[in-house]
Amino acid sequence: MAAPVLVGVSLKMYFGHARALRWFDAVAERVREHPAVASGDVAVFVIPTFVQLLPAVAAFAGTRVRVGAQDVATADAGAYTGEVSAVELAEVGVGLAEIGHAERRRLFGETDDVVARKAAAALRNGLTPVLCVGEADRLGRDASIAAAVDQLRRDLDGAPAGPVIAAYEPVWAIGAAEPAPVSHTIAVTRALREALDAMPGREGSAVVYGGSAGPGLLAALDGAVDGLFLGRFAHDVDALVQVIDEAAALAAEAVA
Ligand SMILES: O=C(CO)COP(=O)(O)O
Numbered sequence: 001m002a003a004p005v006l007v008g009v010s011l012k013m014y015f016g017h018a019r020a021l022r023w024f025d026a027v028a029e030r031v032r033e034h035p036a037v038a039s040g041d042v043a044v045f046v047i048p049t050f051v052q053l054l055p056a057v058a059a060f061a062g063t064r065v066r067v068g069a070q071d072v073a074t075a076d077a078g079a080y081t082g083e084v085s086a087v088e089l090a091e092v093g094v095g096l097a098e099i100g101h102a103e104r105r106r107l108f109g110e111t112d113d114v115v116a117r118k119a120a121a122a123l124r125n126g127l128t129p130v131l132c133v134g135e136a137d138r139l140g141r142d143a144s145i146a147a148a149v150d151q152l153r154r155d156l157d158g159a160p161a162g163p164v165i166a167a168y169e170p171v172w173a174i175g176a177a178e179p180a181p182v183s184h185t186i187a188v189t190r191a192l193r194e195a196l197d198a199m200p201g202r203e204g205s206a207v208v209y210g211g212s213a214g215p216g217l218l219a220a221l222d223g224a225v226d227g228l229f230l231g232r233f234a235h236d237v238d239a240l241v242q243v244i245d246e247a248a249a250l251a252a253e254a255v256a
Helices: 017-032 035-039 053-059 086-091 102-108 112-124 141-155 182-197 217-221 237-255
Strands: 005-010 042-047 066-069 096-099 128-133 165-168 206-210 227-230
Touching: 005 165, 005 206, 005 237, 017 042, 017 053, 017 237, 035 042, 035 237, 042 096, 042 237, 053 066, 086 112, 096 112, 112 128, 112 141, 128 141, 141 182, 165 182, 182 206, 182 217, 217 227, 217 237, 227 237
Parallel strands: 005 042, 005 227, 042 066, 066 096, 096 128, 128 165, 165 206, 206 227
Antiparallel strands: none
16 A cells, blocks of 8 residues: 555644544544545544643544644653653553644754654654654745755654654744745655655655645645645644545545
């Protein structure tokens, strides 16, 4: 079977608890009946707040939707007030850990060194890192490629073998009205894919795009990325299902 087309959603801190639970139930109901999700041609993952993780795992039980955390500790146990370890996340059925999102780098001072230690913690505990990289400012194509690829290399420096999901998220396209232009995304994601392919132990990795992604983008990218990482434009469950339908169409094209 070809690699699945990925559709991920980070809820960031947008929803309160009750609204998140309603969203999980609505999404679970829609994906349960979705043939491409049921067959594994489209792989959906949902990344809510830490407090929403256990209800998310329960809501998506019996579906193929995987649940991820928005962050992870660098250490596996000990005196780290406020942190949550990859060990505990794995124990409760969380499958992925988002690492190095632009908001964590900008607002909470996460450096590439910290990000690399978080990626290592995720991988040594069997979680798939959703590693966010991307240039901070609008740059030309070559400078963007250099910035994103260098960041990817630094962020995986010393991390154990295992597949990762590299999320190309140009910082200037996050929270914007429009995603990055398709030609730009194709160029940078291709370079990220080549960089991952050249790294030992990263077989099975994927490259997705995030930053104001929504319905229409996956079709426009036409197979250039392995999937999308959605934010605001997945709050509307119909819009998310539309993206999953586009992913299903791409997956069907890939096997045809
Ligand atoms: O940062 C993002 C996903 O991690 C993208 O968020 P928006 O789609 O809301 O810009």
